Amino acid sequence: MANRRSVIAGNWKMFKTVNEAEDYAVKFLEEVKDVTDLDIVLCAPFTALNPLKNELEESVVHLGAQNMSWADQGAYTGEISAQMLLDVACTYVILGHSERREMFGEKDEEINKKVQKALATGLTPILCVGENLNVREEGKAAERVSSQVVQALSSISKEDLSRIVIAYEPIWAIGTGKTASSKDAQDMCATIRATLNGLMGLGAEQVPILYGGSVKAENIAELLTEPDIDGALVGGASLDPISFAKLVHNAASVVTQVEGR
Numbered sequence: 001m002a003n004r005r006s007v008i009a010g011n012w013k014m015f016k017t018v019n020e021a022e023d024y025a026v027k028f029l030e031e032v033k034d035v036t037d038l039d040i041v042l043c044a045p046f047t048a049l050n051p052l053k054n055e056l057e058e059s060v061v062h063l064g065a066q067n068m069s070w071a072d073q074g075a076y077t078g079e080i081s082a083q084m085l086l087d088v089a090c091t092y093v094i095l096g097h098s099e100r101r102e103m104f105g106e107k108d109e110e111i112n113k114k115v116q117k118a119l120a121t122g123l124t125p126i127l128c129v130g131e132n133l134n135v136r137e138e139g140k141a142a143e144r145v146s147s148q149v150v151q152a153l154s155s156i157s158k159e160d161l162s163r164i165v166i167a168y169e170p171i172w173a174i175g176t177g178k179t180a181s182s183k184d185a186q187d188m189c190a191t192i193r194a195t196l197n198g199l200m201g202l203g204a205e206q207v208p209i210l211y212g213g214s215v216k217a218e219n220i221a222e223l224l225t226e227p228d229i230d231g232a233l234v235g236g237a238s239l240d241p242i243s244f245a246k247l248v249h250n251a252a253s254v255v256t257q258v259e260g261r
């Protein structure tokens with residue numbers, strides 16, 4: 001049985017000013033400072049990263065961004081580079097979130113370049129994949145998600161692939177209060193692992209696969225008892241420090257019980 005780390009990552013999306021982020025960090029750290037059984041990540045807006053670097057230094061909470069450029073530097077107005085994220089102590093970066101794919105036109109090819117850049121610079125990409133409701137109703141969800149995985153990870157070495165995190169986020173479950181059933185989430189995470197197996201062989205057993213979409217303190221435990229769900233990417237329920245800390249504690253109490261994690 002694989003020995004993979006569990007990851008609980010909060011995606012704040014476009015919420016929180018610098019003051020709000022600092023206030024959150026103080027309250028959140030107080031609640032989770034002793035949690036070591038899983039990796040906790042806060043993916044904040046760019047403007048809050050530097051202040052959070054100071055608040056979270058040498059703590060159990062890792063810092064992540066929500067996007068980055070595939071370019072190193074240059075005339076790319078409005079973009080942020082991997083080097084800039086490393087400079088503010090980011091260790092994770094969300095790539096290919098469905099909101100970026102749907103609203104900002106990101107394509108698999110571009111996401112592939114970003115994943116390559118993140119891995120080359122030592123950032124851990126949290127690659128997001130997921131189908132919309134139409135695709136699910138057509139019975140093509142597994143096909144769509146596998147294709148997103150294969151395209152985003154094209155021409156990346158097996159060794160590098162072992163450093164990624166994947167988040168399965170069905171678009172119809174994001175911000176809707178409608179969580180995928182743990183069985184549906186497990187089935188898709190197993191499909192993703194099988195796809196990774198095809199790309200990297202046994203190394204796929206080491207890759208954490210997260211579920212995202214209306215995850216809350218109340219449903220995290222059930223999701224984490226599934227064998228292929230190794231954590232969660234949490235939007236709305238990560239915005240309040242006390243309730244997100246509760247979610248983290250609920251997750252930690254399950255992962256210590258699930259054999260092989």
Ligand SMILES: O=C(CO)COP(=O)(O)O
Nearest residue numbers: 011174175213214235236
């Ligand atoms: O998009 C998500 C995390 O990246 C999920 O958002 P919600 O948890 O608000 O459904």
